[in-house]
Amino acid sequence: MKIRSLRQIIMFSIFGLALLLTLGTLFLILFFIFQRGLGVISWEFLTAAPRDGMTAGGIFPALVGSVYLVLGAILFSAPLGVLAAVFLTEYARQSTFIRLIRIGVNNLAGVPSVVFGLFGLAVFVKYLNFGVSILSGSLTLGIVILPTLIRASEEALLAVPASYRSSSLALGATRWQTIKKVVIPAAFPGILTSCILGVGRVAGETAPILFTATTFFTRRLPGSIFDEVMALPYQIYALVSGGTSPEHHIPIAFGTAVVLLFLVLLINLGAILLRLYYRKS
Amino acid sequence: MSKGYLKEQFIKYLLFFCALSSVLFLAGIIWVLFREGLPVFSHVSLLEFISGRDWYPYWHPPDFGILPLISASLVVTTGAMVIAVPIGLFSAIFIAFILPLKLKKIVKPITELLASIPSVIFGLFGMQILAPVLRDLFNLPSGFNALNAMIMLGIMALPTIISLSEDALTAVPEPYREASLALGSTRWEAISKVIIPAALSGIATAVILGLGRAIGETMVVLMVAGGAAVMPTDIFRAVKPMTATIAAEMGETSVGSPHYHSLFGIGIVLFFITLLFNIIADYFTQKFQSMVGGES
Numbered sequence: 001m002k003i004r005s006l007r008q009i010i011m012f013s014i015f016g017l018a019l020l021l022t023l024g025t026l027f028l029i030l031f032f033i034f035q036r037g038l039g040v041i042s043w044e045f046l047t048a049a050p051r052d053g054m055t056a057g058g059i060f061p062a063l064v065g066s067v068y069l070v071l072g073a074i075l076f077s078a079p080l081g082v083l084a085a086v087f088l089t090e091y092a093r094q095s096t097f098i099r100l101i102r103i104g105v106n107n108l109a110g111v112p113s114v115v116f117g118l119f120g121l122a123v124f125v126k127y128l129n130f131g132v133s134i135l136s137g138s139l140t141l142g143i144v145i146l147p148t149l150i151r152a153s154e155e156a157l158l159a160v161p162a163s164y165r166s167s168s169l170a171l172g173a174t175r176w177q178t179i180k181k182v183v184i185p186a187a188f189p190g191i192l193t194s195c196i197l198g199v200g201r202v203a204g205e206t207a208p209i210l211f212t213a214t215t216f217f218t219r220r221l222p223g224s225i226f227d228e229v230m231a232l233p234y235q236i237y238a239l240v241s242g243g244t245s246p247e248h249h250i251p252i253a254f255g256t257a258v259v260l261l262f263l264v265l266l267i268n269l270g271a272i273l274l275r276l277y278y279r280k281s
Numbered sequence: 282m283s284k285g286y287l288k289e290q291f292i293k294y295l296l297f298f299c300a301l302s303s304v305l306f307l308a309g310i311i312w313v314l315f316r317e318g319l320p321v322f323s324h325v326s327l328l329e330f331i332s333g334r335d336w337y338p339y340w341h342p343p344d345f346g347i348l349p350l351i352s353a354s355l356v357v358t359t360g361a362m363v364i365a366v367p368i369g370l371f372s373a374i375f376i377a378f379i380l381p382l383k384l385k386k387i388v389k390p391i392t393e394l395l396a397s398i399p400s401v402i403f404g405l406f407g408m409q410i411l412a413p414v415l416r417d418l419f420n421l422p423s424g425f426n427a428l429n430a431m432i433m434l435g436i437m438a439l440p441t442i443i444s445l446s447e448d449a450l451t452a453v454p455e456p457y458r459e460a461s462l463a464l465g466s467t468r469w470e471a472i473s474k475v476i477i478p479a480a481l482s483g484i485a486t487a488v489i490l491g492l493g494r495a496i497g498e499t500m501v502v503l504m505v506a507g508g509a510a511v512m513p514t515d516i517f518r519a520v521k522p523m524t525a526t527i528a529a530e531m532g533e534t535s536v537g538s539p540h541y542h543s544l545f546g547i548g549i550v551l552f553f554i555t556l557l558f559n560i561i562a563d564y565f566t567q568k569f570q571s572m573v574g575g576e577s
Contacts, residue, residue, distance in 0.1 A: 004467050004469075004470070005467060007467075007469060008467045008468060008469035008470075011469050011473075012375070012379055012469065014371060015371045015372070015374050015375035015379060016375050016379070017371075018367070018368045018369075018371030018372045018375065019371070019372040019375045019376065019380075019388075021368060021372075022368055022369070022372045022439050022440075022443065023388075023391070023392075023395075025436055025439075026395045026398070026436065026439070026440070029398075029402070029403070029406045029436070030398075032406060032410050033402060033405065033406060036409070079299075080299050080302055083295070083296050083299035083300075084296070084299040084300040084302060084303065086296055087293075087296035087297055087299060087300040088300055091293055091296060091297070092300070100304060101300050101301060101303065101304055103304075103563075104303040104304035104306075104307045105303045106559060106563065107307055107556060107559050108303050108306060108307045108310075110490075110493050110494075110497075110555050110556070110558065110559040111307075111310060111497070111552065111555065112496070112497025112498070112499065112524060112551055112552070112555055113497065113498075113499055114497070114499040114524045114527050114528050114548075114551075115310065115314070115497070115548050115551060115552055116310075117527075117528070117531075118313070118314065118317070118527065118531075118544070118545060118548045119309065119310045119313050119314075121531070122313045122316075122317050122545075123309065123313060126536060143306050146302070146303060146306065147303060150303065174285060174289055175289060176288070176289050176292045176293075197397075200397050201397065203399070204397070204398075204399025204400070204401065204402075205399070206399070206400065206401045206499070206500045207499035207500060207524070207528055210528055210531070210532070211531050211532060233399055233401040233500075234401075236401050236402075236404075236405055237401055237404065237500060237503075237504065240405060240408055240409065240504070241408075241503075241504060250409065253405060254405070254409075257401075257402055257405050260399060260401075260402070261398065261399075261402060264397055264398070264399055265394060265397065265398075268393070268394050268397040269394060272390045272393060272394065276390075
């Protein structure tokens with residue numbers, strides 16, 4: 001008996017240590033990034049254009065570029081993803097065809113991000129001749145998050161009680177009226193949360209925009225959706241791996257990393273809190 | 282009446298088309314990969330491409346053997362999983378069954394939040410902070426090697442593996458555990474002899490999804506693995522996984538050149554490896570659902 005409970009104590013301690021190790025390591029990484037980057041951040045760093053071959057000045061163009069790319073991706077992907085989810089939850093019956101769609105969604109979610117980059121390069125940049133641009137990058141990123149958006153919106157729609165639908169239908173509403181006026185409003189917080197999570201994910205993606213949207217150095221802000229842009233995650237990579245004067249480039253890379261982390265964590269925290277809030281009410 | 286009916290039908294088909302878009306994009310990706318990748322086989326045979334040990338795309342004539350790249354991907358990913366699976370699974374067990382409910386409500390969202398850290402951040406850490414440490418610790422000329430990539434990828438995969446296996450563990454019906462406890466087992470015996478075996482296929486899904494994601498991860502391996510296209514004979518050597526090769530070399534090649542096509546060829550191999558992982562994961566998911574009954 002004693003040996004059995006001793007064994008339990010030993011095993012549980014090991015599990016506890018594993019969890020501590022996991023959280024400790026991840027927080028240590030965040031700590032190091034903030035420690036090296038926080039000092040770089042100033043008002044000028046956030047609002048000025050880079051100077052002298054990225055060795056001085058700020059990251060404003062990259063910040064703006066990331067905002068454009070993320071907005072473009074969400075504008076393209078959110079309507080498509082939500083409507084796809086509506087079809088899958090409200091219209092689809094079990095059939096081979098629907099199974100095909102589900103297989104499509106699942107496998108699209110597993111495609112490596114750099115392969116999306118190849119697709120974007122061949123289709124948007126070359127074939128459709130959008131060039132290396134905000135448009136090409138946004139469309140590529142939109143496809144990257146599409147499966148995540150579909151799944152999350154589906155979950156939100158499925159959580160709407162069936163009685164809502166039958167009550168609305170019983171009152172004589174058509175199926176689409178029911179969806180538009182009853183189901184989607186009820187699922188709205190969940191759908192919103194999934195879109196916010198999509199934004200957080202897309203803001204940090206680097207590989208899909210590597211050959212579709214980004215440039216290392218430009219002083220000016222993009223003038224149209226056919227311009228190439230700087231972007232926060234790409235800038236971090238470019239500064240540490242291609243920089244010609246590391247003593248200037250690396251601090252800027254850490255500063256950019258702090259800004260990116262702050263944005264991504266804030267967006268995700270927002271989504272998580274929103275979900276907790278709506279679950280309660 | 283008939284106008285309303287037409288509208289309803291129109292909307293139904295519009296929604297159907299949106300749902301179909303994922304399938305179309307997936308088909309588009311396959312089509313593009315083959316269209317742009319197949320021309321490489323007029324320079325090199327499929328067998329030479331996959332089993333060739335020399336990757337010298339800039340030579341004249343170039344060598345397009347991607348075995349070093351495939352091996353590097355597999356070695357780095359396996360190493361990452363060796364680190365991440367036990368630690369992740371242990372953490373998941375702790376969160377699922379041992380952590381008091383109050384703390385669980387805090388730790389779970391924190392894990393989710395940590396899963397959202399962009400990969401380029403892990404790359405930056407591996408490059409600037411872990412690499413010098415590894416170099417000094419093992420007395421190496423450089424800290425950019427397979428080991429660095431394994432550690433960073435492993436850390437990065439942890440939150441995902443924890444979330445997915447925690448879901449699998451808590452999906453096991455409560456009566457399983459209660460029955461075991463009622464028969465006089467300790468909590469650990471209930472976990473190790475009843476719950477873990479019941480959740481095994483769910484845990485397998487978590488591991489394989491983690492594996493698929495790790496093998497497709499680009500930025501971390503691009504930044505820390507060292508970028509030398511050689512066979513990964515030991516973990517202190519620099520290597521160049523498939524994803525890193527595509528990302529690093531696509532910018533330096535001209536569209537339509539044999540090198541350009543060979544990078545899409547690597548894309549084909551990468552795509553089918555991840556597809557295989559997805560199919561296996563799917564198999565385990567269905568097995569798990571039929572085992573615990575109900576949805577997970």
